[in-house]
Amino acid sequence: MKVLVLGAGQLARMMSLSATHLDIQVSAYDVATQQIINPVTFEAHSATLEQAIADVDAITAEFEHIPADVLSVCQQTGKFYPGAEAILTGGDRAKEKALLEKAQVACAPYALITEKPHFLAAIEKLGKPLVVKTCQAGYDGKGQWRVKHDDEIETIWQEMSEFLAAGTDAAPHAIIAEQMIPFDREVSIIGVRDRSGQCRIYPLTENQHTNGVLTLSIAGKEKSAIQAQAESAFSALASELDYVGVLAIEFFDVNGTLLVNEIAPRVHNSGHWTQQGSHVSQFENHIRAIAGLPIGDTTLIRPTAMVNVLGQENIPTNVLQIPGVTSHWYGKAAKPGRKMGHINVSANSLHELGERLADLAEILPESAYPGIAETSHALI
Ligand code: ATP
Ligand code: MG
Ligand code: MG
CATH class of the missing domain: 3.30.470.20 (ATP-grasp fold, B domain)
Structure with missing residues (x-):
């Protein structure tokens, strides 16, 4: 059996290592270089993405930020798990919050922001301190701001507006503000x-x-x-x-x-x-x-x-x-x-x-x- 992983980092590598004793071969698609590689040896295969997709029995992903066209081609094969919708949900905090609401699972109070008045209203509604996160990018705490004092609002908004402006009509950007949870x-x-x-x-x-x-x-x-x-x-x-x-x-x-x-x-x-x-x-x-x-x-x-x-x-x-x-x-x-x-x-x-x-x-x-x-x- 053969599996293709979208993404070629350590998670693909460790999936491959654990698949070996099941006699399952894992190859990985490196999104940055657009190459198919062996995620353990890093050797490049000559196959194109299309060939690799056709060749394997199942497709999966090791991260959420995969180009939409790649997700959609994989989805059409019927062998992509957990599937495009789950990956897109994990890669967009707005979709994630909508899922939590639908499944009635509790999260921090939040507000979505695409314009400055939303930001000011979020500060008003949720109070400070606030954690502000980009909806579409971000991992390891990147793409985040902490709003603790009024005098930070303008500078933080400048940076937020740059991220918002980088969105396109096809892929609009949004930001989410969450109440800072005083967790144990x-x-x-x-x-x-x-x-x-x-x-x-x-x-x-x-x-x-x-x-x-x-x-x-x-x-x-x-x-x-x-x-x-x-x-x-x-x-x-x-x-x-x-x-x-x-x-x-x-x-x-x-x-x-x-x-x-x-x-x-x-x-x-x-x-x-x-x-x-x-x-x-x-x-x-x-x-x-x-x-x-x-x-x-x-x-x-x-x-x-x-x-x-x-x-x-x-x-x-x-x-x-x-x-x-x-x-x-x-x-x-x-x-x-x-x-x-x-x-x-x-x-x-x-x-x-x-x-x-x-x-x-x-x-x-x-x-x-x-x-x-x-x-x-x-x-x-
Ligand atoms: P990951 O690498 O886990 O994907 P990420 O970039 O998606 O990270 P988050 O997990 O959203 O970021 O946030 C990183 C950390 O910031 C959290 O583990 C937590 O410590 C802190 N944090 C995030 N949101 C809040 C919040 N609403 N209240 C308090 N702390 C928070
Ligand atoms: Mg994350
Ligand atoms: Mg996290």
């Missing part, structure tokens, strides 16, 4: 839905972000009431989208109540822990679902944390001496802040996980790997 913590749920509509959901993951980028995730701490809330949001959204594959939902936990931040119609950075912490990883489950195979066990087998490696030139192999540690390198050219790889740390208990994270914190500098020492103290 951020969590996410990763689940998989197969072609018959059966779902399997991983345990909730607790996530720490630094400057808008995920730096640390932990799975294995959750209480059942919170897990149940997240699962019901997952079921509602996945069935509303008639979803096939892995779907991720990010939440704010406000005093035990979950509000959705955003969804990602794909495998997700906060699900990387499943490679060591669960029976079947999110990557394999995504491949199984889109290939029409039975989806696998999502139970947590041991508490696991994931640490992102950002902007480093090399894999920090000295961490491998710590028991329960594995490293995953993406083979990309280093750039400051870029996701280069991740480290999974598994243990038999949360206490032991805390001890192993403390060992990790001794090796990895806090400046490049924030939050590990603090998290380890909280677990021990």
Whole structure:
């Protein structure tokens, strides 16, 4: 069997690695170079996109910002999962909020902005501080502004209006303002839905972000009431989208109540822990679902944390001496802040996980790997 992934980054690579032992071949479409490549070796294939689409049994995507014409060609084949509508919804915050409303899943109060009076009205209605986000672009906290004081409004509006003006009639731009939620913590749920509509959901993951980028995730701490809330949001959204594959939902936990931040119609950075912490990883489950195979066990087998490696030139192999540690390198050219790889740390208990994270914190500098020492103290 053959699968084509739209997008050729680390998510395509890890899907390919997990598909290998299912005897499924994965190729990837690099949207920037418009080439079909092997996402593990980065070797280019001679096939065109059209040929690759015709050649494979299933098509999927590793990110949301895919040209509309490519989505539509893939959709027409009838073998694109989760399909163009789910990808477009994940790539447009206005569509995402409409979906949440339709599925009656709670999120932060918000207002859509296409003109300055909307912005001023949003500040009035939602109050400050506000988080302002571009609807169509943005990942890792890019394309966002924080409005805290009146004297920032004019400068921020200047930047917002540049983004709005860059839209076209065919693809208009919009911006969304959200109330800044005073959350206790951020969590996410990763689940998989197969072609018959059966779902399997991983345990909730607790996530720490630094400057808008995920730096640390932990799975294995959750209480059942919170897990149940997240699962019901997952079921509602996945069935509303008639979803096939892995779907991720990010939440704010406000005093035990979950509000959705955003969804990602794909495998997700906060699900990387499943490679060591669960029976079947999110990557394999995504491949199984889109290939029409039975989806696998999502139970947590041991508490696991994931640490992102950002902007480093090399894999920090000295961490491998710590028991329960594995490293995953993406083979990309280093750039400051870029996701280069991740480290999974598994243990038999949360206490032991805390001890192993403390060992990790001794090796990895806090400046490049924030939050590990603090998290380890909280677990021990
Ligand atoms: P990702 O890489 O996860 O796709 P993104 O660029 O889509 O990131 P968001 O997840 O929307 O961005 O926001 C990034 C981070 O900013 C969130 O994880 C959260 O810490 C903070 N944030 C976003 N929206 C709000 C909000 N309404 N209230 C409080 N904090 C927020
Ligand atoms: Mg996002
Ligand atoms: Mg996010």
